[in-house]
Amino acid sequence: xxxxxxxxxxxxxxxxxxxxxxxxxxxxxxxxxxxxxxxxxxxxxxxxxxxxxxxxxxxxxxxxxxxxxxxxxxxxxxxxxxxxxxxxxxxxxxxxxxxxxxxxxxxxxxxxxxxxxxxxxxxxxxxxxxxxxxxxxxxxxxxxxxxxxxxxxxxxxxxxxxxxxxxxxxxxxxxxxxxxxxxxxxxxxxxxxxxxxxxxxxxxxxxxxxxxxxxxxxxxxxxxxxxxxxxxxxxxxxxxxxxxxxxxxxxxxxxxxxxxxxxxxxxxxxxxxxxxxxxxxxxxxxxxxxxxxxxxxxxxxxxxxxxxxxxxxxxxxxxxxxxxxxxxxxxxxx
Amino acid sequence: xxxxxxxxxxxxxxxxxxxxxxxxxxxxxxxxxxxxxxxxxxxxxxxxxxxxxxxxxxxxxxxxxxxxxxxxxxxxxxxxxxxxxxxxxxxxxxxxxxxxxxxxxxxxxxxxxxxxxxxxxxxxxxxxxxxxxxxxxxxxxxxxxxxxxxxxxxxxxxxxxxxxxxxxxxxxxxxxxxxxxxxxxxxxxxxxxxxxxxxxxxxxxxxxxxxxxxxxxxxxxxxxxxxxxxxxxxxxxxxxxxxxxxxxxxxxxxxxxxxxxxxxxxxxxxxxxxxxxxxxxxxxxxxxxxxxxxxxxxxxxxxxxxxxxxxxxxxxxxxxxxxxxxxxxxxxxxxxx
Numbered sequence: 053x054x055x056x057x058x059x060x061x062x063x064x065x066x067x068x069x070x071x072x073x074x075x076x077x078x079x080x081x082x083x084x085x086x087x088x089x090x091x092x093x094x095x096x097x098x099x100x101x102x103x104x105x106x107x108x109x110x111x112x113x114x115x116x117x118x119x120x121x122x123x124x125x126x127x128x129x130x131x132x133x134x135x136x137x138x139x140x141x142x143x144x145x146x147x148x149x150x151x152x153x154x155x156x157x158x159x160x161x162x163x164x165x166x167x168x169x170x171x172x173x174x175x176x177x178x179x180x181x182x183x184x185x186x187x188x189x190x191x192x193x194x195x196x197x198x199x200x201x202x203x204x205x206x207x208x209x210x211x212x213x214x215x216x217x218x219x220x221x222x223x224x225x226x227x228x229x230x231x232x233x234x235x236x237x238x239x240x241x242x243x244x245x246x247x248x249x250x251x252x253x254x255x256x257x258x259x260x261x262x263x264x265x266x267x268x269x270x271x272x273x274x275x276x277x278x279x280x281x282x283x284x285x286x287x288x289x290x291x292x293x294x295x296x297x298x299x300x301x302x303x304x305x306x307x308x309x310x311x312x313x314x315x316x317x318x319x320x321x322x323x324x325x326x327x328x329x330x331x332x333x334x335x336x337x338x339x340x341x342x343x344x345x346x347x348x349x350x351x352x353x354x355x356x357x358x359x360x361x362x363x364x365x366x367x368x369x370x371x372x373x374x375x376x377x378x379x380x381x382x383x384x385x386x
Numbered sequence: 387x388x389x390x391x392x393x394x395x396x397x398x399x400x401x402x403x404x405x406x407x408x409x410x411x412x413x414x415x416x417x418x419x420x421x422x423x424x425x426x427x428x429x430x431x432x433x434x435x436x437x438x439x440x441x442x443x444x445x446x447x448x449x450x451x452x453x454x455x456x457x458x459x460x461x462x463x464x465x466x467x468x469x470x471x472x473x474x475x476x477x478x479x480x481x482x483x484x485x486x487x488x489x490x491x492x493x494x495x496x497x498x499x500x501x502x503x504x505x506x507x508x509x510x511x512x513x514x515x516x517x518x519x520x521x522x523x524x525x526x527x528x529x530x531x532x533x534x535x536x537x538x539x540x541x542x543x544x545x546x547x548x549x550x551x552x553x554x555x556x557x558x559x560x561x562x563x564x565x566x567x568x569x570x571x572x573x574x575x576x577x578x579x580x581x582x583x584x585x586x587x588x589x590x591x592x593x594x595x596x597x598x599x600x601x602x603x604x605x606x607x608x609x610x611x612x613x614x615x616x617x618x619x620x621x622x623x624x625x626x627x628x629x630x631x632x633x634x635x636x637x638x639x640x641x642x643x644x645x646x647x648x649x650x651x652x653x654x655x656x657x658x659x660x661x662x663x664x665x666x667x668x669x670x671x672x673x674x675x676x677x678x679x680x681x682x683x684x685x686x687x688x689x690x691x692x693x694x695x696x697x698x699x700x701x702x703x704x705x706x707x708x709x710x711x712x713x714x715x716x717x718x719x720x721x722x723x
Contacts, residue, residue, distance in 0.1 A: 283483060283485060283488040283489040284488065287491075287551070287554075292471075292503075297506070305494075
């Protein structure tokens with residue numbers, strides 16, 4: 053098991069190397085370039101040349117790439133051209149918010165999606181089945197930002213159940229430790245701060261969870277229907293086991309394999325989805341920051357973001373592969 | 387009174403916009419305590435559906451209709467509610483299936499798959515259950531049972547898997563064991579071992595066995611009474627020896643004739659029954675086998691043949707049976723002579 057994890061983590065190296073190459077080439081080939089971003093359209097050619105010299109953009113491309121990789125290894129992602137602060141610092145402040153949001157969204161999607169998909173399969177062809185299959189189709193169709201606005205309009209502006217924006221009420225003066233606000237509140241025993249942060253998470257997390265929820269419902273349903281027809285379920289029935297045992301021990305566990313795969317694939321997509329959700333809810337995570345960086349051609353920030361997504365993706369899928377070996381002994385790793 | 391008395395069992399699958407399929411169409415037979423009874427026929431003749439209907443294991447779907455009776459020890463199994471059925475399954479009636487790999491749960495160790503029966507019906511838990519499970523595996527001839535309990539189905543060979551399934555089936559010493567083609571998915575050598583094991587278990591414990599098979603070799607080896615099914619009906623019932631010596635129904639004759647023989651001359655052709663099960667006449671229109679039958683006469687079509695009982699305790703459903711010197715059909719009970 054340990055060797056498997058190490059091997060998978062080592063696989064990160066070539067992945068990241070390839071990615072760095074792609075990023076480097078892609079960013080240099082974009083029209084405009086960083087000097088335009090800094091000076092705007094009115095800079096004189098002399099000013100442009102000065103900036104290019106300062107940033108090392110006039111050196112041979114290989115030298116530039118070598119420097120780029122060296123700095124990346126030291127986790128120095130450069131300075132944001134729009135906020136003038138180190139990209140790493142910005143990320144340390146903002147990334148925890150996004151992680152909180154995606155984890156909450158995933159908990160909602162899995163916590164509702166798997167039971168609902170299972171019930172839909174058991175009541176196949178009846179109301180609950182049609183409702184959840186139809187509902188999940190709507191869930192997939194509605195764009196995240198639109199759902200975000202609708203939720204905001206109903207639940208915060210009309211009903212005032214949830215706050216409409218932000219991560220926490222700033223007047224609470226909560227202590228910051230890790231920048232995971234809920235975790236901070238629990239660690240410092242500021243229960244009201246933790247609850248408030250959680251409260252702020254509800255609406256954006258629901259908006260973000262809609263698509264993964266819909267997909268998980270459908271995959272669970274299809275998978276359960278398939279497993280119900282398996283011979284070993286008939287064997288379990290022939291043993292006279294209670295319906296409860298047949299369901300939990302024989303059906304559900306076998307039905308979880310495809311669901312686990314899809315959760316791994318969805319988790320990566322959630323980070324990208326967070327960009328839109330955070331913008332709608334003025335949620336100061338990494339997503340809103342990146343959305344701004346795209347408009348500003350803030351290359352160091354974009355690069356850092358893409359690298360983080362890649363790392364998270366690899367790590368999440370490592371977790372999924374590990375969960376396989378708990379579910380299915382046939383793929384158990386040694 | 388027999389242990390299991392199946393009377394006029396019928397199973398119909400109806401689909402909207404299609405003609406309903408009579409998979410089983412009035413099947414009657416009985417199994418005495420300790421007896422080995424065979425249900426024999428080609429694929430699609432309704433033998434598996436019959437056994438699943440008795441067990442109450444037919445997939446629940448709209449349009450499924452089960453009629454008739456299956457009386458086990460005084461109780462009609464078809465009338466039971468789900469809960470009482472679950473109490474009987476695995477304890478009084480157990481079943482072994484065709485494909486041992488797909489019939490075992492791939493993600494659960496063999497041990498739990500055995501002990502769950504013990505826990506459910508005999509209230510055994512923990513060490514006691516594990517010990518009993520090891521004893522059961524040992525009894526069905528699995529070497530090193532303690533280690534096997536921790537293993538998963540994919541780590542066992544085909545024969546071992548079928549032995550494990552048999553262990554689960556006999557865990558509660560059922561009074562009736564239904565084996566649905568238990569050797570079809572196995573090698574020939576393993577087949578013989580599994581049949582030998584079943585024979586031994588039946589002999590030692592006095593369990594009755596309902597053996598469902600298309601393999602006449604299996605029938606010849608262990609069955610006491612044979613019921614030959616065609617098109618969802620029993621077409622001939624007889625004790626094993628008389629059936630092999632003097633088959634009366636042309637379909638039985640065809641089945642016996644189509645068994646390849648080792649002592650046949652080189653280049654001698656196999657002798658199959660012409661046509662396939664698809665060439666099936668609906669029973670109300672006459673004998674279902676008529677389109678494929680070599681002894682077809684005009685009387686075969688028009689009305690379904692009645693079951694004819696002979697004085698020596700056999701019965702067949704044919705108006706022009708294979709002649710056997712010295713036997714006279716008994717007068718039919720229903721009709722005035």
